[in-house]
Amino acid sequence: MISRAEQERYNRRPSQARRLNKSEYLLNQEKSGLIVAHNENPGxxxxxxxxxxxxxxxxxxFELEPNIAISFSGAEDVVLIDLARKVxxxxxxxxxxxxxxxxxxxxFIDQVREHYDLAIDVLSPDAEKLEAYVKAKGLYDFYKSDHHECCGIRKIEPLRRKLATLNAWITGxxxxxxxxxxxxxxxxxxDSSFTGADNALLKVNPLANWTSAQVWEYIRMFDVPYNPLHDQGYISIGCEPCTRPVNPGQHEREGRWWWEEATAKECGLHKGNSSSQD
Known part of the structure; x- marks a missing residue:
């Protein structure tokens, strides 16, 4: 004779149970503490x-939000991928x-893809908008005006499209x-600059309090692949026309948009980092 507990377990077999819809499943998971809604106060x-x-x-x-992605710039933020792989x-x-x-x-992007056996979604700018911009202003207009229009087409718009499919993103x-x-x-x-799939968008910056020295200590300690441009004096790496090596003692952002004021050395990807309203 089977016990009551055994009978109850038998009665709860998957083949006998009512299949929960997605909303019910997530609600049950959240109540049990297995999933925490990502609207938990970011502050x-x-x-x-x-x-x-x-x-x-x-x-x-990752516990807070399954619909989350890492933004990889092809530079030292490869550390994020290495850390995330361990989680x-x-x-x-x-x-x-x-x-x-x-x-x-x-x-380097292909090297990272192969090293971690990882699919990387490569985002491209809108071809028609880019063609119209280049036709009207040429390939190097940003040197005599500013870089925000070019960055808006090549970076901000593709990023906006991607983030609209997510509930959270991770940056370096x-x-x-x-x-x-x-x-x-x-x-x-x-994130106050972009909206996600459910409108609100959680932004995670795990390396916020790390220094460059800590990042490179990690890279060397765990033999993490890195962009060979770093060995040529490049620290902050972006587009080829807007990036140059820096001298010893110079701040890393000195190698980006060097013809502009220090407070303008942002492309608009991150809220509060510049006065631009991308």
Whole structure:
């Protein structure tokens, strides 16, 4: 004779149970504590995780929101992918192909794809808008005006389209990348520049409190692949016409848009980092 507990387990067999729809399943998971709705206050999370290791921040981000992706620039933020791989094998990663990256960066993106056996979603600008812009202003207009229109077409619009399909994204932003524009970057924040699939968009910056030295210590310690341009004096790497090596002692952002004021050395991808309204 079977016990009541055994009978109850038998009665709950998948073949006998009513199949839950997606909404019911997620609600049950959330009530049980297995899933936490991503509308948890980002400010509270930022305080709670301010001193946590990036790996812990990533783990929490994946718990909070399954529909999340890593933004990979083809530079030292490859550390994010390496850390995330240790937390989850199911990663969504995307990168922006502006059409003007260094050959080394394109090869590096493929190297990362192969090294981590990872699918990377490569985002491209709208061909018609780009063609119209180049026809009207040429390939190097940003040197005599500013870079925001070009960045808007090549970076901001493709990013906006991608983020509209997500509920959260992970970036490699660090405070020390630009004290004048990134000093207030938090590990968790609500993105005020872009909207996600459910309108609100959670933004996660696991490396916010790391320094460049810590990033490179990690790269060397764990033999993480990196862009060979770093060995040629490049620190902050973007499009080829807008990026140059820096001298010892110069800040890394000195190698980006060097013809513009320090407070303008942002492309508009991140909220509050510039005065542009992309």
């Amino acid at each position: 509270t999370l930022a305080v709670e995780y301010a001193d946590k290791h990036p790996k812990e921040i990533l783990a929490r981000a 989850s094998k199911d990663l969504q990663v995307f990168t922006l192909d502006t059409g003007r990256l260094h050959p080394e960066t394109y090869r 932003q660090r405070k020390d990348q630009s004290p004048s524009t990134r000093n207030d970057v938090a590990v968790f924040e609500q």
